[in-house]
Amino acid sequence: MAQDSGNRSFDLKAMLRDERFWKIAFQVITLAVVVALASFFIGNLTRNMAQQGRVFGFSFLLNQAGFSIGESLIQYRPNDPYWKALTVGLSNTISLVAAGIVLTTLLGVAAGVTSFSKNWLLFKLSRSYVGLVRNIPLLLQLFFWYFAIYGMLPNPANQLELLGIAFLNNRGVYIPWASSAGLALLGIAATVLAAIAAIYLWQWRIKVRVETGTGGQQQLVALGLLGVMLIGLLTLGIDWTIPTGIDGGGVSGGLRLSREYVAALSALVFYTAAFVAEIVRAGIQSVSKGQWEAAHALGLKASAVMQLVVFPQALRVIIPPMNSEYMNLTKNTSLAFAIAFPEMYSVATTTYNQTGRPVEVFLVLIATYLLICLLITLVMNQLNRAVQFKER
Amino acid sequence: MTTVTPDSLSSTRPEVVGLSPWAWAKKNLFSDWFNSLLTVVLVTILGWLIFRLANWALTTAQWQVIPNNVGLFMTGTYPSSLYARVWALLAMICLLAGLSWGVLSRNLSTLFSRNVLIGIGAICAFIVLFPPTRPSSLKLLPMVAMVAGMAAIGRQAGRQRPGIGKWVSLLWFLSYFVALWLIGGGLGLTPVSTNDWGGLMLTLLAAVSGIALCFPLGLMLALGRRSALPVVRWLSTAYIEVVRGVPLVAFLFMGQVLIPLFLPAGTRPDRILRAIIALALFSAAYLAENVRAGLQAVPRGQREAAMSLGLNTPTTLGLIILPQALKIAIPAIVGQFISLFQDTTLLAIVGLAELLGIGRSILANPSYLGRYAEVYLFLGVIYWFFCYAMSLASRKIEDKLNTDER
Numbered sequence: 001m002a003q004d005s006g007n008r009s010f011d012l013k014a015m016l017r018d019e020r021f022w023k024i025a026f027q028v029i030t031l032a033v034v035v036a037l038a039s040f041f042i043g044n045l046t047r048n049m050a051q052q053g054r055v056f057g058f059s060f061l062l063n064q065a066g067f068s069i070g071e072s073l074i075q076y077r078p079n080d081p082y083w084k085a086l087t088v089g090l091s092n093t094i095s096l097v098a099a100g101i102v103l104t105t106l107l108g109v110a111a112g113v114t115s116f117s118k119n120w121l122l123f124k125l126s127r128s129y130v131g132l133v134r135n136i137p138l139l140l141q142l143f144f145w146y147f148a149i150y151g152m153l154p155n156p157a158n159q160l161e162l163l164g165i166a167f168l169n170n171r172g173v174y175i176p177w178a179s180s181a182g183l184a185l186l187g188i189a190a191t192v193l194a195a196i197a198a199i200y201l202w203q204w205r206i207k208v209r210v211e212t213g214t215g216g217q218q219q220l221v222a223l224g225l226l227g228v229m230l231i232g233l234l235t236l237g238i239d240w241t242i243p244t245g246i247d248g249g250g251v252s253g254g255l256r257l258s259r260e261y262v263a264a265l266s267a268l269v270f271y272t273a274a275f276v277a278e279i280v281r282a283g284i285q286s287v288s289k290g291q292w293e294a295a296h297a298l299g300l301k302a303s304a305v306m307q308l309v310v311f312p313q314a315l316r317v318i319i320p321p322m323n324s325e326y327m328n329l330t331k332n333t334s335l336a337f338a339i340a341f342p343e344m345y346s347v348a349t350t351t352y353n354q355t356g357r358p359v360e361v362f363l364v365l366i367a368t369y370l371l372i373c374l375l376i377t378l379v380m381n382q383l384n385r386a387v388q389f390k391e392r
Numbered sequence: 393m394t395t396v397t398p399d400s401l402s403s404t405r406p407e408v409v410g411l412s413p414w415a416w417a418k419k420n421l422f423s424d425w426f427n428s429l430l431t432v433v434l435v436t437i438l439g440w441l442i443f444r445l446a447n448w449a450l451t452t453a454q455w456q457v458i459p460n461n462v463g464l465f466m467t468g469t470y471p472s473s474l475y476a477r478v479w480a481l482l483a484m485i486c487l488l489a490g491l492s493w494g495v496l497s498r499n500l501s502t503l504f505s506r507n508v509l510i511g512i513g514a515i516c517a518f519i520v521l522f523p524p525t526r527p528s529s530l531k532l533l534p535m536v537a538m539v540a541g542m543a544a545i546g547r548q549a550g551r552q553r554p555g556i557g558k559w560v561s562l563l564w565f566l567s568y569f570v571a572l573w574l575i576g577g578g579l580g581l582t583p584v585s586t587n588d589w590g591g592l593m594l595t596l597l598a599a600v601s602g603i604a605l606c607f608p609l610g611l612m613l614a615l616g617r618r619s620a621l622p623v624v625r626w627l628s629t630a631y632i633e634v635v636r637g638v639p640l641v642a643f644l645f646m647g648q649v650l651i652p653l654f655l656p657a658g659t660r661p662d663r664i665l666r667a668i669i670a671l672a673l674f675s676a677a678y679l680a681e682n683v684r685a686g687l688q689a690v691p692r693g694q695r696e697a698a699m700s701l702g703l704n705t706p707t708t709l710g711l712i713i714l715p716q717a718l719k720i721a722i723p724a725i726v727g728q729f730i731s732l733f734q735d736t737t738l739l740a741i742v743g744l745a746e747l748l749g750i751g752r753s754i755l756a757n758p759s760y761l762g763r764y765a766e767v768y769l770f771l772g773v774i775y776w777f778f779c780y781a782m783s784l785a786s787r788k789i790e791d792k793l794n795t796d797e798r
Contacts, residue, residue, distance in 0.1 A: 019704060026621060027622070030623060030624055030627065031627075044653070044655055044656050044657075047656075047657065048653050048657055049653070119421065119423075119427050119430050119431060119434075120421055121430075121431055121434045121435070122430060131780075134779075135730070135780050136772045137736075137748070138737075139737040139748060140737055140768060140771055140772055143752075143764070144764070144765075144768045144769075144772070147755075147765075147768070148765035148769075151764065152764075152765070327636075331638070331639035331640070332639065333639075334640075334642060335641060335738075335741075337641065337741075338641075345642055348642075349645065359653070362646045362650065365638070365646075369637055369638055369642075370637040373637050
């Protein structure tokens with residue numbers, strides 16, 4: 001402190017009344033408490049670990065895992081190392097997150113928009129869905145989907161057939177899929193790229209039409225061509241295998257989505273979409289009434305009012321909270337462990353049980369989820385920048 | 393000073409002009425061809441679903457699993473010879489609830505208005521008719537009577553002593569410790585191991601304890617994150633961001649494993665305590681963000697005005713900033729409490745027999761094999777009831793505190 005270094009008029013009372021002194025003292029005390037607590041905890045930790053004869057380190061990740069994993073997107077054998085097993089868990093988590101985000105967005109936006117429907121039945125349906133699902137714990141819903149809905153489907157011998165291309169039984173859901181993983185990836189990549197290209201083409205078309213007052217024909221043709229190419233690629237380029245029922249039960253061909261995966265996906269999507277619906281609803285409500293009225297006065301149809309005037313403005317309110325919903329979805333995939341879906345958390349628990357290294361496994365787990373959440377945030381920030389008002 | 397609420401204001405609302413059912417349907421269901429089609433399709437699908445559900449509920453479903461296990465659902469494996477203590481606990485809560493209701497509604501002209509009487513009647517009818525409550529309906533009916541009686545007393549007391557609200561809050565605070573004593577025993581009562589605490593009782597205990605712990609912690613973190621002191625700000629921000637990036641299951645499960653590792657060898661806090669601490673530490677980070685949003689919504693001028701009046705930082709926060717910030721943040725805070733309540737289900741995963749956990753162990757009993765839908769629907773109704781009640785209460789508080797002319 002300035003006062004005690006040679007200053008003759010040192011006055012303890014004045015110092016105690018000085019807020020600057022307290023600001024520094026408070027920080028020093030906080031830091032001291034945190035450091036003391038941390039050293040207490042870490043000291044105990046090292047002592048406890050030394051007692052059990054263990055040294056902190058991640059080299060155990062290279063040891064042989066020795067446990068099998070029910071389903072995996074990448075090649076995995078029980079004699080692979082732990083890091084490989086954790087990667088399998090991560091890939092399962094990511095497949096749940098990716099499908100979850102797409103379906104949640106679709107269902108959530110639909111439920112949010114229909115809460116403005118003029119149809120009383122649809123409006124009530126949307127509101128009661130949100131009111132019901134938001135007030136029941138996700139874990140309970142997960143068990144309900146897994147045991148009471150998918151678990152009560154008929155056994156493979158009496159399986160249900162949907163339109164001749166999909167099958168449902170109590171082992172899972174069978175859908176048409178590309179014959180190899182590479183082709184499936186190609187199809188998904190092509191669809192995503194085409195969607196991005198279509199968005200840019202559409203924006204270009206609007207820009208051209210706004211600037212020149214006419215035209216936009218070429219862009220429309222380009223859009224059409226893009227669509228035809230994508231459909232052609234998806235129907236012919238990917239070697240589809242369609243599941244077929246076997247006499248006496250069972251299914252061959254197609255893609256089997258395990259009962260665990262489908263139940264986890266259903267629960268996550270229905271739960272998160274209710275929150276998304278509320279976000280969408282709040283976003284649409286934030287658009288001032290004058291915008292609706294002006295659009296109606298211009299003679300736009302009800303659907304065009306929503307599409308062209310209200311929704312684009314609502315998006316800037318909707319996007320930021322969506323980020324945290326997607327992050328919640330990501331973190332909630334860890335609950336799938338309760339129905340034995342081998343996602344990241346489940347594999348991590350098995351790893352901890354076998355190696356007895358809770359601290360290291362916990363750190364790996366934190367790092368993984370933080371990384372996924374960070375990625376989502378990055379993408380959402382880009383999206384957010386795109387929809388914000390371009391003000392002069 | 394007494395505030396006079398003009399009764400005439402509320403009764404001058406324009407009367408709603410009722411539409412005839414036919415006109416109503418035409419306006420809301422069949423306004424154009426698309427709407428009509430939508431209505432027909434929805435009615436078909438919903439009708440089919442409701443028919444299937446009713447069919448299942450009335451013919452296939454075997455509901456005996458619920459009435460046969462009411463004791464388990466409510467209190468877990470709590471020894472049935474000590475149920476009197478649980479009843480005493482319930483009676484205490486009913487007395488206090490009635491008292492608070494009376495004190496809060498002391499300004500109403502009639503406490504037992506028509507709607508309230510209908511509500512009480514419906515609850516009594518439900519208690520008498522609903523099978524799971526039937527064995528104990530003789531004890532539940534006096535509870536309802538106690539709530540009503542205490543409400544009348546509380547209203548009288550509230551009118552005579554306006555400052556009684558503080559004492560009621562103090563009673564609630566003390567009742568928490570009485571509740572712990574009644575459940576856990578000791579001090580003259582037979583001790584009950586925490587392994588036998590369970591069911592709805594444990595769910596509510598965990599939720600209340602979690603809320604009570606996470607609120608002050610969340611408040612401190614939020615203030616820390618908004619603080620001008622860099623060390624405090626960095627530490628709070630780091631804590632909030634790291635905790636918000638971790639799934640709760642990981643936090644809870646590893647909490648069970650890591651908390652003993654972080655403490656001196658041999659100290660091992662109780663399982664339930666560890667779970668509640670993990671739950672509170674987790675929720676505090678989310679709560680801090682809600683409170684921070686409230687803090688940010690308080691105009692800068694408020695702080696500057698307080699400072700220029702000569703208030704120091706603690707008094708500025710306590711008297712000027714926090715009251716306004718918390719009022720703004722109430723909906724979000726209650727939302728966080730609701731998700732904390734829902735998160736108590738995760739205690740089932742770490743092996744505690746709270747409501748969902750006891751449901752799972754009942755389902756593991758061979759005589760109730762496959763009764764998933766019945767049990768989970770019953771649990772869903774209980775959770776829904778509590779969460780809905782909380783959000784309803786939050787809306788009431790919000791209305792009451794909303795002093796703006798918006």
